[in-house]
Amino acid sequence: MAIRKKLTILGSGSAGLTAAIYAARANLEPLVIQGLQAGGQLTITTDVENFPGFTDGIQGPQLMEQMQKQAERFGTQFIYDNADSVDLSKRPFIVRTSHEEIITDTLIVCTGASAKLLGIESETKLMGHGVSACATCDGFFFKDKEVFVVGGGDTALEEAVFLTRFAKQVTVVHRRDAFRASAIMVNRAKQNSKVKFILDSVIEEIEDISKGEVTGVKLRNIKTNQITQHKIDGIFIAIGHKPNTDLFQGQLELTETGYIVTQGVKTSVPGVFAAGDVQDELYRQAITAAGSGCAAALEAQWLLESEESHAPADKKKVEKQVVG
Ligand SMILES: Cc1cc2nc3c(=O)[nH]c(=O)nc-3n(C[C@H](O)[C@H](O)[C@H](O)COP(=O)(O)OP(=O)(O)OC[C@H]3O[C@@H](n4cnc5c(N)ncnc54)[C@H](O)[C@@H]3O)c2cc1C
Structure with a gap:
């Protein structure tokens, strides 16, 4: 009924x-x-x-x-x-x-x-423990830390610039070699000395599930398939x-x-x-x-x-x- x-x-x-x-x-x-x-x-x-x-x-x-x-x-x-x-x-x-x-x-x-999330296991397991989908919400927890931002649109670059208020280094990881973001946002991010870029790369794994916190990340270059390992304290997923x-x-x-x-x-x-x-x-x-x-x-x-x-x-x- x-x-x-x-x-x-x-x-x-x-x-x-x-x-x-x-x-x-x-x-x-x-x-x-x-x-x-x-x-x-x-x-x-x-x-x-x-x-x-x-x-x-x-x-x-x-x-x-x-x-x-x-x-x-x-x-x-x-x-x-x-x-x-x-x-x-x-x-x-x-x-x-x-x-x-x-x-x-x-x-x-x-x-x-x-x-939107990447859909990898380590991302879900470490969400709220160094993985975030909201820089406004969680940026404050990363004072003087090293963080990655994943994404290539306006939001990702805005979040990267915002995070430089707290973090000592912010690296934007993007799977292509060009950004979807507007030229003005790209310029603003490029002019910020705390922002670095790693292009043509995707996240393979966020470490370390066994420690229950983010300690690093493995990236794969999609052109060369080369895997690199980076020590970081946090990662912001900004893919929309x-x-x-x-x-x-x-x-x-x-x-x-x-x-x-x-x-x-x-x-x-x-x-x-x-x-x-x-x-x-x-x-x-x-x-x-x-x-x-x-x-x-x-x-x-x-x-x-x-x-x-x-x-x-x-x-x-x-x-x-x-x-x-
Ligand atoms: C990782 C993370 C950390 C965050 N941290 C903060 C923070 O510190 N401070 C802050 O202010 N904001 C934070 N936010 C943002 C905040 O969570 C959102 O702004 C807020 O939850 C929005 O509330 P909402 O009720 O609009 O939607 P949501 O919280 O997204 O809730 C949507 C609801 O709709 C339901 N739903 C979906 N489809 C259907 C359907 N077909 N039928 C019935 N129900 C449905 C879902 O089950 C859910 O209950 C964070 C967000 C994320 C992802």
Whole structure:
């Protein structure tokens, strides 16, 4: 049997859980479809030192566990599954998971934008222990250290230059001999004496899983196949992000890069809101995601309230009887 909700939230990162806290406290009894990464991207990192309220920082998974408990405390329901399909062509909207069909008056999409990774075992094992996908978040931990940045686009070179504020040496590793990045960014990086480049090379392995921290890296030159070993303290993977929006192709307006187009937190479909990284190509931080999650919950609440107050008298009577 279908589940009937006033508000459904897709995603359980900082945007989704903040939306849930606000909506639950407004008595909307929200349902959160958590997705397969319950807690979102902060669950793959260790220290989070820039989320306000934690003087000594907090571990990413712990922060997300606390957010979930806070949302549960006010009556949020959770389903641990992905949304497989949505029908946003008319209200109420339909969301389908592998086991459930949810009929919902409003929807908040918080499915995030996943950092693209290299896909090697050592990268996953050492994520948060010297491997990072976010220079803004983790640069501070690499004061006077040697780090590599992997990538050849604007983001990689921006991150490399940013990291020179902390690290004593930043080496950009790129698999081609030319950069995709704009000429201005390439020049800025080249003019920075702390930035070095290794081109035509890919990461073979990040060391050292047995020590539980990054101590070095093995590179392979793709033209000569020569393997070289380098001692480093950290590595930033900066090869882009993929917004999780496949589900909404043809249903919501998306940017060229696949992010949801929003005005504030309103999408192209009235009643569907989007919050967090899925609609934010620029900031992509936990606190900005939380902020927009709050805004989306308030917008959904106001929409539902305005519709209830404009409902025909007969409908209100029927609803009252059903509730009573
Ligand atoms: C390694 C790393 C370290 C970071 N460190 C910091 C830091 O120190 N400070 C900071 O502010 N930011 C940090 N960030 C960035 C931060 O994690 C993100 O900005 C934040 O998590 C965005 O929150 P979100 O809710 O928008 O999306 P996400 O956290 O990405 O959550 C997306 C959610 O959507 C769900 N989902 C996806 N597809 C579906 C679907 N089809 N159906 C249902 N659910 C779905 C997923 O399961 C997940 O729960 C870091 C990021 C990374 C990768």
